[in-house]
Amino acid sequence: MYLPLFQRMGEVTCRMTIVQQNVMPHAALAPMAGVADTAFRTLCCEMGAVMCTSEMISAKGLCYNSKGSAELCRITEAERPMGLQLFGNEPDFIAKAVTMLQEYAPDWIDLNMGCPVPKVVNTGAGSALLKTPELAAECVRAAVRASSVPVTVKMRIGWGNGENCAVSFAQAMEDAGAAAVTVHGRTKSQLYAGHADWDAIRQVREAVQIPVIGNGDVQNADDCEHMYRETGAALVMVGRAAYGNPWIFREIACLREGVSYSPPTAEERMEMMLRHIRMIVDNSAKPPALAIREARKHASWYMAGCRYAASFRNRCFQLTSYEEAQRLAEDYLVMQSRTET
Ligand SMILES: Cc1cc2nc3c(=O)[nH]c(=O)nc-3n(C[C@H](O)[C@H](O)[C@H](O)COP(=O)(O)O)c2cc1C
Structure with a gap:
């Protein structure tokens, strides 16, 4: 096990360090x-994701007491370590939202x-901030202060x-007090x-002192290994x-640790799918018949690559209850066992 740890260095500057206890970062x-x-975050963490981040939350929405924004802020212990992500481009709103997030x-x-x-x-937020690095830096400074x-x-x-503009932008964020940058290439x-562009990630890593998290196009454990090697992230x-495929985190951990990895069996896939659907329905403030709609796309993703995937996926997009999902899983297992024999 290893822990991502944030170390406070001095009064203002924070640095994130991945503390390794005999193993490499996953x-x-x-x-x-x-x-x-x-x-989804809980399942990925169970499978070995070492940290996760919330869906993006509107800083302004939070300040104006939007119920939807507040719901995105909840963190359960199973998901930690976890960050909350804000979007916005007004330093005052960012500062207030950061205070609320505490x-x-x-x-x-x-x-x-x-x-x-x-x-x-x-609105000038999200990637539009790449065009206004001074404003972006002001947002970081406001957040750090709060x-x-x-x-x-x-x-x-x-x-x-x-x-x-990756290098100059990341340097500006570092100067403004960011503890780490994630670079989607x-x-x-x-x-x-x-x-x-993984080379652009490498260039940022070479240009800043803070940790750089590399992101973009990692499809499997081999890709992950290549990204570590090519970027130094x-x-x-x-x-x-x-x-x-929350198992991807286990696959990555196995490769990094030199342990052999067995992909999930059809039974394990269906077990995970049903558990995932159950969690979505149980966590939702909506009635089950509406919450299940949120689960449909996830259900369809568990069918990827199987025999008759298209017809199973169609059934996923018509799910109206957990019981239907159970029947779908049973049919899936019958069909997969027939095609294996
Ligand atoms: C459906 C979807 C939603 C996303 N939402 C966010 C988000 O809320 N915040 C964020 O920083 N990036 C978001 N991203 C970008 C991802 O975090 C990531 O940078 C991107 O998918 C590239 O990584 P990948 O190739 O491993 O998918 C989203 C991407 C997708 C596909």
């Missing part, structure tokens, strides 16, 4: 709005400077196609397409590859 779960909720006792607070969604960038825990930044490498314009962060 991987963290990426923040993913609408996907990496408390149920009651949820996050292990750190992350500022989103990578979201490419129009609703966010059109926070009793370290403040980190998650960024992309630039705005337009081919643009790369894509520009805003790329959204989630094309390749993540302190930690690798995995997002979409964990869809329907």
Whole structure:
């Protein structure tokens, strides 16, 4: 076991260090709005994700007492160490929101400077902050002043196609007091397409003293290993590859520790899927018939790569109850056992 630990160095400067106890760092779960909720985070942590971050929370929404924003702030012990992520571009709102977040006792607070969604960038927040590094630095300074825990930044490498401001931007965040930066190696314009530029992550790692967390396009344990090697990142962060596959964190841990990894059996996949659906329904403030809708996409991801995946996925998107999910899992197992024999 090893612990991500935030060390306070002096009055103002925080540094995040990954303290290794005989083993190498494994991987963290990426923040993913609408996907990496408390149920998903809990399962990924159980499977070995070493830390996780909340879905992004609107600083302004929190300040105006939006119920939805407050719900995103809850942290359970099973998810720790966990950060709460804010988006916004107004230092006063950021400072107030950071103060409000303290009651949820996050292990750190992350500022989103990578979201490419129009609703966010059109307000000047998310990845739009890459174009206004001075304002971004002011947001970090405001957050650091208001926070009793370290403040980190998650960024992309630039705005337009081919643009790369990653080094100067990360340096500005470090100077403003960020304790670590996560670098998603894509520009805003790329959204989630094309390749993540791992060399840009390496350049940031060489240019700053704070820990750099590398992110983008890690699909499996081999990729994770390559990212560590090619970027020198302190930690690798995995997002979409964990869809329907929380075992990826176990796979990464096994490879890093030199232990052989056995992928989950069909039974284990269905057990995990049902547990995941149960957790989504139980954690939701909505009635089960509505909460199950949130679970549909997750259910479909557990079907990826199997025989007759398309027809099983169709059934996932029609689920209206947990009992239906149980029947789906039974049918899945029957079908997979028939195709094996
Ligand atoms: C559905 C979805 C939601 C996301 N939501 C957030 C978010 O709330 N905050 C954030 O910083 N990044 C968010 N991201 C970006 C991921 O954290 C990550 O940077 C990106 O997916 C690249 O990593 P990957 O190639 O491992 O998926 C989101 C990505 C996806 C696909």
